[in-house]
Amino acid sequence: MDSKFYADLSQDLLLMLNDAEDYNVIIQTGDNQNIKEFRASTFTLFYKYIHTCEVDLSNQSGNDILGVLFASDELLIEKLFIYVQDHLIEKQSVWVKENYVPVLHTIAKFPSCKKLYDHCVKSICADPQSFITSKNFSSLDKDILYSLLERDDLNIEEIDAWDCLIKWGIEQTFSLESNNNDRTKWNDNNFEALKKTLNQFIPLIRFVEISSSDFFNKVRPYRALIEIKPVNIISNWIERKNGKNPSFNKKYKFDLLYRSSRDGINANTLRTRCNNQGSCLVLIKHHQSTKIYGGYNPIGFIHSNGHYCYTKDSFIFSFENSEDIQNMKISRVNSNHYDYAIDEHYSNGFNFGDTLIYTLIIQVIMIML
Incomplete structure (x- = not known):
């Protein structure tokens, strides 16, 4: 009787998982404040993997595959986790590139996803243009943005880094955002609010590598944000930061x-x-x-x-x-x-x-x- 009960339950569960839209199911694991939610479509892959030791990701969306990655990590299914992470890197690279921001936001929380995170960062550093012009860029987490701007191998012109930083800062600053991005209409409070948002990022911009014309046209209008002292420039020179491969984050006591x-x-x-x-x-x-x-x-x-x-x-x-x-x-x-x-x-x-x-x-x- 028990075996018949479990067989029926197993069959019902499989039907439910294969038709998640009809069942409109979100599966929760854990308790209290440690609850994890998985879409039924994600659980379908797990159910089949557990029973057959096989998984087919060829017809799955990037979002669903990402869901499988984190579910396998939460459920400690290591072999499946490794396989899915490699699949995202090798077979879903286009989708990952088109969704860098949400992908980075998700995987940054999981140390086990370091391989995928490093892949994303390396790809962004090699070709950052599509990333900084993407529609989701302005919502990028500040810690991720900081870690990118401080890298030596970020292949971006300093003026482009400045432009994208200003764009990001405006969207991240309350009272500015996209409905108040006309700088000519700003008051001192607006500039002060933006300065507070960008304060930690300003030292990462190598102003000495920006041409005079770009500095005048694009940086000078935001001069209220910048407090550049000779000592900062000299520190850059000591680190040879005026070269093409500058070093970062050395601190000096004078x-x-x-x-x-x-x-x-x-x-x-x-x-x-x-x-x-x-x-x-x-x-x-x-x-x-x-x-x-x-x-x-x-x-x-x-x-x-x-x-x-x-x-x-x-x-x-x-x-x-x-x-x-x-x-x-x-x-x-x-x-x-x-x-x-x-x-x-x-x-x-x-x-x-x-x-x-x-x-x-x-x-x-x-x-x-």
Whole structure:
């Protein structure tokens, strides 16, 4: 009698699963706050897999296959999970590409889906244009967007990254969204709200790689959002972020070692305070000009007299003023002169190569990294 009962129940369940539209069934597992829901069409595949150890995904939609992936993970059916994840990568790549945002939102919650997540990220980085122009992009989770923008291998022009960030930020900001995206009608509160939304993302944009015309036309109108300081730009240069393969997320602590207005203009005092302190940054501002000059010494200053030091990472630079990031200039060591990059001469303060910078005629700020 029991075997007949289970046989009938099994047959009824199979009929129900094969005609989910008529039954309009959502199957729940778990209890209390740990309830998981599966569509009947997803459960059909499980039922057949459990009884036959076979699964056919050829006629299933991408959404249903994604549902099978998570159901197999929840039910700890490892072999099925691995098979379905590989199927999405190898056989459903077009669907995945067309639905990057909802797919990423779903799989980001499951550490076991790392293979599929990495596949999506790698594909986006290689060809981000279709992704950033997709209709769902503005709803992308902020943590996922941040992780993409901070990558070294994201193949996107900086101005395009800026454009898509502004677009995303507007849609994510209450009181702006698509019905109030006319910037000419914004007030200070609108800009402040957008700034709060984008605050953590702004440092990820490499403004030094944006052309002057694009900066003027596309970045400058949103200047209220940006707080770029010379120290941020110099940090980029130290990491060589003005190149095509910049590094990210290095944090620096700047300690003031010597300042002429505080310590007096004296080469001996400068050397006493700055020698053997590690990598050093020199900032110079003439009292009759807004220009800022400086240099970075990755070796640091040592007690020496007439000795050249080898490095390929030092550089000298200039700013027209602390607010003008478009007229910055940087000069790195010529590859033929690495052996002469730093000229250590104790009595003359600091020297970069054969160019001597006399501390007696300028105000100097020395900062250690």
